[in-house]
Amino acid sequence: MxxxxxxxxxxxxxxxxxxxxxxxxxxxxxxxxxxxxxxxxxxxxxxxxxxxxxxxxxxxxxxxxxxxxxxxxxxxxxxxxxxxxxxxMYWFLVMRSDINPARGDVTVVRGRKIGAAPWVDLGLKQLLVAAGIDEARDNVTVAPVPNTGRPSVNFGLTAAKALEDRLIDGFWANGMGTEVAVLSGAGKVVLDIRRGDGPKECFNYxxxxxxxxxxxxxxxxxxxxxxxxxxxxxxxxxxxxxxxxxxxxxxxxxxxxxxxxxxxxxxxxxxxxxxxxxxxxxxxxxxxxxxxxxxxxxxxxxxxxxxxx
Missing domain, CATH: 3.40.190.10 (Periplasmic binding protein-like II)
Incomplete structure (x- = not known):
C-alpha cells in the first residue's frame, strides 16, 4: 500500500x-x-x-x-x-506501602498480585526468573490491572489507582504511574531497572x-x-x-x-x-x-x- x-x-x-x-x-x-x-x-x-x-x-x-x-x-x-x-528497560516495580517493601528486595513479590500490561509483563516475568523467583512455587500472580481492558487506557495511572484501592499488591509500570503512587503514599519503589536495581541483565531486555x-x-x-x-x-x-x-x-x-x-x-x-x-x-x-x-x-x-x- x-x-x-x-x-x-x-x-x-x-x-x-x-x-x-x-x-x-x-x-x-x-x-x-x-x-x-x-x-x-x-x-x-x-x-x-x-x-x-x-x-x-x-x-x-x-x-x-x-x-x-x-x-x-x-x-x-x-x-x-x-x-x-x-x-x-524503563518500567518500575512498585509495591503497596503498607507491605513495607525494601528497595531492591525482589522477594517481596512472593504471595502477591502484581499488575502489569500485556507484553510489558514479560519483562517482569523474566526479571523474576533471573532473580530466582518462581511464579508457581512462590505464589506470584502477574496479571492485567483491573479496569485496563478497554481499547484505550493510560495504564500507569490506572495501576496507581488500583494500588491505592488495594485491588493489587504492586504494579510493574511506567514512571508517571510510579510517581503518582509514591506521592500519594500508596506505593514504594522496589525496582528501578534503569538506575541499577535488579539483575544487571534486565537493563537490555x-x-x-x-x-x-x-x-x-x-x-x-x-x-x-x-x-x-x-x-x-x-x-x-x-x-x-x-x-x-x-x-x-x-x-x-x-x-x-x-x-x-x-x-x-x-x-x-x-x-x-x-x-x-x-x-x-x-x-x-x-x-x-x-x-x-x-x-x-x-x-x-x-x-x-x-x-x-
Whole structure:
C-alpha cells in the first residue's frame, strides 16, 4: 500500500507517561514538522494492538517497547526498529506501602498480585526468573490491572489507582504511574531497572523505540531518516531546556501529570540517545527466546534499520 509522503501516524501504548514522551515531544515541539513530517499521535493499548495496527497499515510508526514488535511480526519479519527513544528497560516495580517493601528486595513479590500490561509483563516475568523467583512455587500472580481492558487506557495511572484501592499488591509500570503512587503514599519503589536495581541483565531486555515496517522503509526511506533526525533533535532540545517538557505536558496531559512531567524527564535525560547497539539487540533477542516469543537468532540488520539521520 502506498502511503502519503508527509503524513506520519504514530501509535503509543501509553500517552500520559514519560515512557514514550520523546515521540510526543517531537510532535508537539514541531521537530517532526521541521523534517517535513505531519505527525500525529494516537493512543492504542495494549502495545500488541499498536503493533497490529502497524502491520495493518493503520499507523506508520509505533513508539513503544522494542521487544513487543514480535507480537505482530514473528521472528522480526516485516518490521525494523528505527531508533531508540531512550536506553534501557524503563518500567518500575512498585509495591503497596503498607507491605513495607525494601528497595531492591525482589522477594517481596512472593504471595502477591502484581499488575502489569500485556507484553510489558514479560519483562517482569523474566526479571523474576533471573532473580530466582518462581511464579508457581512462590505464589506470584502477574496479571492485567483491573479496569485496563478497554481499547484505550493510560495504564500507569490506572495501576496507581488500583494500588491505592488495594485491588493489587504492586504494579510493574511506567514512571508517571510510579510517581503518582509514591506521592500519594500508596506505593514504594522496589525496582528501578534503569538506575541499577535488579539483575544487571534486565537493563537490555527492551527499550522504548520507534518501529516501522519494511514496506515503509522501502517506500519512504527519506522519511525514515527524517524521523530519526527529529528524535535526535528532540533529545537535544530537552537536554538543553527541560522546561520544554512542562510546556508539552500542559498541552497533552491533565494538570496533575503536567506538573510532574518535567521532573520525570529530567531524571530520564541521561538515557536519552537514539542509538541501538548490536549488544542490545543480542540481549533483547536472548530475552525474547527465554520468554518463548522468538525462536531464531536474527542479526542486527534483521532487527534495526540503517537509515542515518
Amino acid at each position: 502506498t502511503v502519503s509522503s508527509k503524513r506520519f501516524r504514530i501509535a503509543v501504548p501509553d500517552l500520559i507517561s514519560n515512557s514514550y514522551f520523546p515521540a510526543i515531544a517531537a510532535t508537539e515541539l514541531g521537530k517532526f514538522r521541521d523534517q517535513g513530517l505531519d505527525a500525529d499521535v494516537q493512543l492504542i493499548f495494549p502495545v500488541s494492538k499498536a503493533y497490529e495496527a502497524l502491520r495493518a497499515g493503520e499507523v506508520d510508526c509505533v513508539a513503544g517497547s522494542a521487544h513487543s514488535a514480535l507480537a505482530a511480526f514473528p521472528e522480526w519479519r516485516g518490521v525494523k526498529l528505527l531508533c531508540a527513544q531512550g536506553q534501557g 527492551t527499550m522504548a523505540s520507534l518501529a516501522v515496517t519494511d514496506d515503509f522503509l522501502a517506500q519512504r526511506p527519506d522519511d525514515a531518516r527524517r524521523a530519526v533526525t527529529a528524535m535526535k533533535e528532540t533529545h537535544a532540545a530537552l537536554k538543553k531546556d527541560v522546561s520544554l517538557a512542562a510546556q508539552v505536558g500542559q498541552k497533552v496531559f491533565p494538570p496533575r501529570e503536567a506538573a510532574l512531567i518535567a521532573t520525570l524527564i529530567e531524571r530520564d535525560l541521561p538515557y536519552y540517545s537514539t542509538e541501538i547497539t548490536p549488544d542490545f539487540v543480542a540481549a533483547m533477542n536472548e530475552f525474547a527466546r527465554r520468554r518463548g516469543i522468538l525462536k531464531g537468532d536474527p542479526g542486527f540488520s534483521d532487527v534495526v534499520a540503517t537509515v542515518g539521520g
